[in-house]
Amino acid sequence: MRHVYEFTAGESTPDVEKLLAREVGGAPVPDRLRHLFQQALAHFESLATRAAIVAETSADAFVQIYRGEGLNAPSAPLDVIIPRAQRLALFAATVGDAASAEIGILFGRGEPAAGYALDIIASEATNMLADAAALRFLRLQQARRAVGEDARVLPYSPGYCGWHVSGQRSLFEALQPGAIGITLSHSFLMRPLKSVSGVLVAGPPPAHRFKPTYDFCEDCTTHECRGRMASVLRAPR
Amino acid sequence: MTTPLLDGISSALQRGDRDAVVALTREAIDAATPASSLLNQGLLAGMRVVGAKFRDYEMFLPDVLLAARAMTAAMELLRPLLVADGVPLAGRVVLGTVKGDLHDIGKNLVGIMLQGAGFDTVDLGVDVDPDAFAEAAVTHGATVIGMSALLTTTMIGMKDVIRALEHRGLRDRIRTVVGGAPVSQAFAVEIGADGYAADAPGAVALVRALARVSS
Ligand code: SF4
Numbered sequence: 001m002r003h004v005y006e007f008t009a010g011e012s013t014p015d016v017e018k019l020l021a022r023e024v025g026g027a028p029v030p031d032r033l034r035h036l037f038q039q040a041l042a043h044f045e046s047l048a049t050r051a052a053i054v055a056e057t058s059a060d061a062f063v064q065i066y067r068g069e070g071l072n073a074p075s076a077p078l079d080v081i082i083p084r085a086q087r088l089a090l091f092a093a094t095v096g097d098a099a100s101a102e103i104g105i106l107f108g109r110g111e112p113a114a115g116y117a118l119d120i121i122a123s124e125a126t127n128m129l130a131d132a133a134a135l136r137f138l139r140l141q142q143a144r145r146a147v148g149e150d151a152r153v154l155p156y157s158p159g160y161c162g163w164h165v166s167g168q169r170s171l172f173e174a175l176q177p178g179a180i181g182i183t184l185s186h187s188f189l190m191r192p193l194k195s196v197s198g199v200l201v202a203g204p205p206p207a208h209r210f211k212p213t214y215d216f217c218e219d220c221t222t223h224e225c226r227g228r229m230a231s232v233l234r235a236p237r
Numbered sequence: 238m239t240t241p242l243l244d245g246i247s248s249a250l251q252r253g254d255r256d257a258v259v260a261l262t263r264e265a266i267d268a269a270t271p272a273s274s275l276l277n278q279g280l281l282a283g284m285r286v287v288g289a290k291f292r293d294y295e296m297f298l299p300d301v302l303l304a305a306r307a308m309t310a311a312m313e314l315l316r317p318l319l320v321a322d323g324v325p326l327a328g329r330v331v332l333g334t335v336k337g338d339l340h341d342i343g344k345n346l347v348g349i350m351l352q353g354a355g356f357d358t359v360d361l362g363v364d365v366d367p368d369a370f371a372e373a374a375v376t377h378g379a380t381v382i383g384m385s386a387l388l389t390t391t392m393i394g395m396k397d398v399i400r401a402l403e404h405r406g407l408r409d410r411i412r413t414v415v416g417g418a419p420v421s422q423a424f425a426v427e428i429g430a431d432g433y434a435a436d437a438p439g440a441v442a443l444v445r446a447l448a449r450v451s452s
Contacts, residue, residue: 027294032253036299107345110309113253113302119342165390187337187390219421 004179005136007050012095012128014121016041023120040117048125049096051180052133054200056089062199065090065174068158068167076162077210077225078199084207086147089137091155092177092190092197093129095122100192126194130155135236137200147202152232154208157198158188161225162216171197205232242268243279246311250283251290253303255310262311272318276355280308280315284353291438298437302346305353312352326357328448329379333361333370335394340387343417346437347383354441356448367397374402374411381444384430386417395420396428412447416440 016037020029023037057065059082066078082088099122106115134153141147158167168188175197182195190197201208209232212225239247242265249257258280265275287304290296319326332348334341341363348358359377361369370382382402386392395415402408412431415424416439425433431447434440 023299024297025294027297030297030300033297033299104341104345107341107349110306112306112345112349113299116299116302116342116346159389165388185337185339187388189337189339189388189391191339193339 002053002055003136003140005052005054005133007052007129007132009045009048009050011132012050012125013045014041014124014128016121019120019124036113036117037121040114040121043102043114044095044099044118044121044125047096047098047102048122049098050093050125050129050132051096052091052093052129052136053175053177053180054089054091054133054137055175056087057174057199059083059085059088061174062088062090065170066163066167066199068164068170071164071166073162073164073214073216076214076216077212078156078161078163078201080210081156081201081203081207085201085203086151086207087137087141087202089200089202090171090175090198091130091133091137091200092172092175092180092182092195093126093133094180094182094190094192094195095125095129096194097181097192099125100194122194126196130157130196130198134200138202138236141202148204150204151202152205152208152236153200153202154228154232155196155198155200157196162214163198168197171199208232239278239282240270242270243274243282246275246279247283247286250280250304250307250311251286253300253307255303255307258307258311259314262314266314266318272315272322273324275315276319276324280311281355284308284355287353288438298346301353301438302349305349308353309349327355327445328381329357329359329377330381330383330444330448331359331361331370331373331377331379332383332385333365333373334363334385334387335391335398336364336366337394338386338388338391339363340385340417343387343437344383344385347385347416347434347440350437350441351383351444354445356444367394367401370398371401371405371407371411374407375405379411381412381414381447383414383416383440383444386415386420389419392417392419392424395430399429414440414443414447 138153159165415430432443
């Protein structure tokens with residue numbers, strides 16, 4: 001089954017205080033930065049058009065898609081997680097072209113601080129959109145009793161954690177996210193730039209756990225998987 | 238030697254107050270302040286304080302961008318006078334995102350911060366052909382080329398730019414700097430780039446060092 005979702009601002013509105021805390025690395029946040037980011041958030045909300053497409057898939061079909069051009073790392077988190085998944089769906093989501101384009105326009109107009117703040121907010125909202133799509137998928141599966149009450153859904157994307165970015169090609173062929181305006185270039189670049197794609201994995205909390213000790217983890221600067229694995233122990237919001 | 242006017246320019250720059258920086262620069266020009274003093278004791282002095290405060294976590298990247306924006310606006314007024322007086326700029330840098338890649342935020346940050354550091358920049362935009370980098374460096378007399386990529390599939394294009402320089406016999410005259418999320422020091426060494434920077438402030442420091450070597 002394939003669903004196109006539209007989202008309200010409330011479903012992926014970045015928390016400005018959280019972004020500011022990251023920006024200043026724990027130092028007190030100056031009012032001038034708070035003002036800049038609040039303005040950027042208002043600007044973003046005036047431009048964003050949030051949409052996602054979610055298409056259920058089987059484990060067998062996904063393994064073919066995941067294989068892509070054969071460039072994935074020899075072992076990666078999805079190799080461990082997919083066999084434990086209860087339900088899978090391909091997904092793509094975007095905050096739209098206007099928000100993505102405006103960042104470049106602001107830089108071009110000589111407003112780099114505003115462009116920078118808008119970029120940070122748009123990126124965060126895009127990532128939150130993946131979580132919002134994951135939540136819709138979870139609720140749908142729970143309503144169908146296809147997964148348990150304790151099930152959680154996490155998104156994984158080509159270009160991260162051993163899934164080579166060239167996997168975008170087979171993912172796009174199967175998902176066809178042109179329906180919500182997302183296209184792919186020959187170098188696997190999504191347009192609008194503020195878009196996200198990948199697979200939604202539904203399963204009980206233990207299904208999402210793995211040890212991030214792969215070769216490619218040595219170069220990882222975010223170790224985001226730790227927070228994501230911890231998040232499955234909390235109730236979804 | 239500083240004057241209250243030059244100190245005022247430096248302070249306004251540190252606050253990121255573009256209108257005040259432009260107004261004071263205009264006032265200093267009208268008062269026949271030498272262009273080199275205006276640049277060094279006014280604008281660049283302010284940017285040095287901003288750089289130091291950024292390093293010490295007293296200012297943050299948006300503050301640096303606001304200061305650089307003010308600096309760029311003042312430089313529009315000052316540039317013709319600097320040229321007329323024969324005052325050398327820090328250098329000229331060609332910037333671009335490599336072929337196949339449309340991400341420009343990192344490149345734009347580097348560009349604005351280079352301008353803030355007193356460099357002239359020629360921004361070729363995104364999806365830039367390797368030959369266009371080499372061509373622009375020659376046309377504009379740049380000594381450094383800065384390349385950005387955000388995808389593992391496009392960062393390979395950086396090597397093509399270095400090859401294009403080699404083909405034209407420019408490899409020793411024009412330095413190359415690479416950056417972007419998937420790029421690393423090891424990759425820079427592998428493709429024969431002159432330097433790698435992990436972020437925009439790092440890129441400015443690197444370009445400064447390379448421009449000094451080139452000149
Ligand atoms: S450490 Fe980094 S690369 Fe490794 S699995 Fe976690 S997020 Fe992915």
